[in-house]
Amino acid sequence: MQISKRVQGFTESVIREMTRVVAQHGGVNLAQGMPNFPPPRELLEAAHRAIDGDFHQYAITWGTPRLRRAIADKYQKFYGMDVDPERHVTVCCGSTETMLSTLLAVLNPGDEVIIFEPFYENYGPGCIIADAQPVFVPLDPPDFTFDPDRLANAVTPRTRAVVFNSPNNPTGKVFSRAELQTIADLCLKHDLLAITDEIYEHIVFDGASHTPIATLPGMAERTITISGISKSYSVTGWRVGYAVAPADLSLGIRRAHDFVTVGAPHPLQEAAVTALQLPDAYYVKLREAYQARRDLLFGYVERAGFVAWKPRGAYYILTDAAHFLKRHGVADDTAFAMWLIENVGVATVPGSSFYAHPELGRTKIRFCFPKTDDVLRDAGERLLKLRV
Numbered sequence: 001m002q003i004s005k006r007v008q009g010f011t012e013s014v015i016r017e018m019t020r021v022v023a024q025h026g027g028v029n030l031a032q033g034m035p036n037f038p039p040p041r042e043l044l045e046a047a048h049r050a051i052d053g054d055f056h057q058y059a060i061t062w063g064t065p066r067l068r069r070a071i072a073d074k075y076q077k078f079y080g081m082d083v084d085p086e087r088h089v090t091v092c093c094g095s096t097e098t099m100l101s102t103l104l105a106v107l108n109p110g111d112e113v114i115i116f117e118p119f120y121e122n123y124g125p126g127c128i129i130a131d132a133q134p135v136f137v138p139l140d141p142p143d144f145t146f147d148p149d150r151l152a153n154a155v156t157p158r159t160r161a162v163v164f165n166s167p168n169n170p171t172g173k174v175f176s177r178a179e180l181q182t183i184a185d186l187c188l189k190h191d192l193l194a195i196t197d198e199i200y201e202h203i204v205f206d207g208a209s210h211t212p213i214a215t216l217p218g219m220a221e222r223t224i225t226i227s228g229i230s231k232s233y234s235v236t237g238w239r240v241g242y243a244v245a246p247a248d249l250s251l252g253i254r255r256a257h258d259f260v261t262v263g264a265p266h267p268l269q270e271a272a273v274t275a276l277q278l279p280d281a282y283y284v285k286l287r288e289a290y291q292a293r294r295d296l297l298f299g300y301v302e303r304a305g306f307v308a309w310k311p312r313g314a315y316y317i318l319t320d321a322a323h324f325l326k327r328h329g330v331a332d333d334t335a336f337a338m339w340l341i342e343n344v345g346v347a348t349v350p351g352s353s354f355y356a357h358p359e360l361g362r363t364k365i366r367f368c369f370p371k372t373d374d375v376l377r378d379a380g381e382r383l384l385k386l387r388v
């Protein structure tokens with residue numbers, strides 16, 4: 001029996017593959033971006049209370065009223081955004097499903113979507129499921145900025161939206177106010193939507209700050225802001241994410257979401273309210289802790305001899321390993337990632353997983369650092385063996 005043409009092109013996520021291989025060989029897993037430390041105690045207590053309470057049946061499809069209210073209040077508090085929980089908020093199963101339901105809600109077959117490259121690998125299959133055509137605009141090292149002319153030239157009569165992720169996986173880029181304005185101007189000029197993945201909104205370094213493009217003049221009416229609780233509160237397995245969008249678009253997202261998953265886990269939506277109401281001090285500590293982890297791993301990665309770009313946000317370090325490939329006679333990034341597991345005991349993600357043009361990632365690999373210091377040190381000491 002044949003599987004559908006649609007999914008034939010979906011390869012197993014390279015990240016999960018690396019996780020499996022390092023489990024077989026033994027070693028440190030810096031591939032999949034998930035914490036090895038527990039979530040805040042208040043959240044665990046809230047989840048226990050929710051399980052003991054009466055939250056076991058389907059919630060309202062687009063999210064519990066309490067959670068939608070908490071989301072709206074948080075957007076108001078952090079970014080001054082005027083969000084109506086009744087009309088603008090849709091809760092889904094993680095930001096992954098939120099992105100998929102959004103693409104299904106706003107794209108027609110054949111529509112084009114501009115995506116910055118490298119990109120989080122789920123956007124590719126998302127476009128395929130929505131029957132849309134991705135058009136890529138490069139983010140080039142060292143600062144991973146984009147050429148405004150290339151962005152403008154990517155627009156055609158079929159372009160419907162610009163999708164981007166800031167703070168960015170895998171580059172660690174935080175889009176500047178000027179860059180956001182360039183994207184906003186383009187959206188306004190050509191009547192495009194901005195679809196933004198802001199899942200790392202609270203993980204920014206060196207005094208950088210995150211600005212939702214929805215806060216730029218004229219953009220709230222044409223932006224779908226996607227985020228969730230996975231990364232900000234170290235609960236990637238809880239699967240609660242959300243979109244903030246204009247009322248008419250929210251209706252579409254809710255319709256798609258209803259038929260994709262019906263709803264996010266009810267007790268964990270209840271516990272998520274506690275997460276969103278954590279005091280400001282929580283976010284200060286979160287940033288400081290991640291900056292210290294970044295500095296620790298980045299130091300090792302540089303000393304080991306990688307060409308590395310210091311991230312300003314999110315929790316990944318993208319590197320170029322061209323000279324290692326040459327020295328060890330390894331063909332490409334995927335072979336080198338395997339070689340690193342087998343010879344050094346560190347799992348990473350091959351750079352080509354983040355590129356539609358695999359040649360652009362052929363010598364790159366990505367490390368992640370949502371790990372405790374002992375794990376980062378263990379990985380770092382192993383990497384130093386590469387210096388010999």
Ligand SMILES: Cc1ncc(COP(=O)(O)O)c(C=O)c1O
Nearest residue numbers: 094095096120169199228230241
């Ligand atoms: C850019 C980006 N968006 C979304 C996700 C997934 O988020 P969620 O757990 O909310 O589905 C990830 C996870 O690594 C990510 O890196």
